[in-house]
Amino acid sequence: MLGAEEWQAVRLSLEVASRSVAVSLLPAIGVAWLLARGRFPGRLLLDALVHLPLVVPPVVVGWALLMLFGVRGPIGAPLNDWFGIRLVFTTEGAALATAVMSFPLIVRAVRLGLEGVDAGLEAAARTLGAGPLDRFVTVTLPLMSPGILAGAVTAFAAGLGEFGAVITFASNIPGETQTLPLAIYTATQTPGGEAVAARLAAISFTLAIGGLLLAELIARRMHRLLGRA
Numbered sequence: 304m305l306g307a308e309e310w311q312a313v314r315l316s317l318e319v320a321s322r323s324v325a326v327s328l329l330p331a332i333g334v335a336w337l338l339a340r341g342r343f344p345g346r347l348l349l350d351a352l353v354h355l356p357l358v359v360p361p362v363v364v365g366w367a368l369l370m371l372f373g374v375r376g377p378i379g380a381p382l383n384d385w386f387g388i389r390l391v392f393t394t395e396g397a398a399l400a401t402a403v404m405s406f407p408l409i410v411r412a413v414r415l416g417l418e419g420v421d422a423g424l425e426a427a428a429r430t431l432g433a434g435p436l437d438r439f440v441t442v443t444l445p446l447m448s449p450g451i452l453a454g455a456v457t458a459f460a461a462g463l464g465e466f467g468a469v470i471t472f473a474s475n476i477p478g479e480t481q482t483l484p485l486a487i488y489t490a491t492q493t494p495g496g497e498a499v500a501a502r503l504a505a506i507s508f509t510l511a512i513g514g515l516l517l518a519e520l521i522a523r524r525m526h527r528l529l530g531r532a
Contacts, residue, residue, distance in 0.1 A: 305502060311478055312486035313506060315394065319469075319482055320462035322398035324455050327406045332451065335413035354407045356468075361404060365471025368400055372472070392473055397480045400468040405458035412457060416450020417443070449525035453518045460514025464507060483507045 473480035490496035
C-alpha cells in the first residue's frame, strides 16, 4: 500500500503532466502548422529550436528557465513584480518545465498528421467556396486529429517521467513540486527507502506503458474512423 506522501507524488505527477499538455497543445499545433506549411526565412532555425529540448540535457533546459523565469529573470521579474506570479519552485513552474520538455513531441506528432492530409481535399473544399478557416475546421483539423491526440497522450506520458528540468527549475518540494521521478530519487537517497522507490517505480512504469498504449490505440482508432488503412 502507498502512503499519503506517495499518493501525493502520484497525484502531483498527473496534475503536472495534465497542465503541461494543456499549456503546450495549442502553441504546438500552431508551430507544427508553420513548420509543415510555412515557407519563410529562418524556418530551419525554428525547427532546430523547437526540437532543442530533445537533444540538450534536461538540466540545461531547467537552468535556462531559471534564468528567464526566476524572480530576477527578464520574464520572471515582471511577472512577480507586476502580477504577483511566481513560477520558480511552484507546481505551475513544474508544469512549465514539463511543457517545454514535451513540446517537441506534440509538434512532431501534429506535423506528421498534418503532412499526411490530402492536399486535394483542401483544394476541393476551396473550389466549393470554403474559406481558409472553414477549410481548416471542416477538412484539415479532422484529418490531422490522430496526430494531435497521439501527440497529446505521448506528451502526457513523457511528462510523468520528467526529472532534470523540473528539479532544476522547480526544485524537489514535497506536495508542491515533488513528482513521481523526484519522489523516487528522494527514496533512493533515504536509508531503507528501497521499498518505496520500487513501488513508485512500478507505478511510473505502469502509467508510462498505459500512456503509450493509449496513444497508439487512439491513433489507430482515428485512422479507422477517417477511412485510412
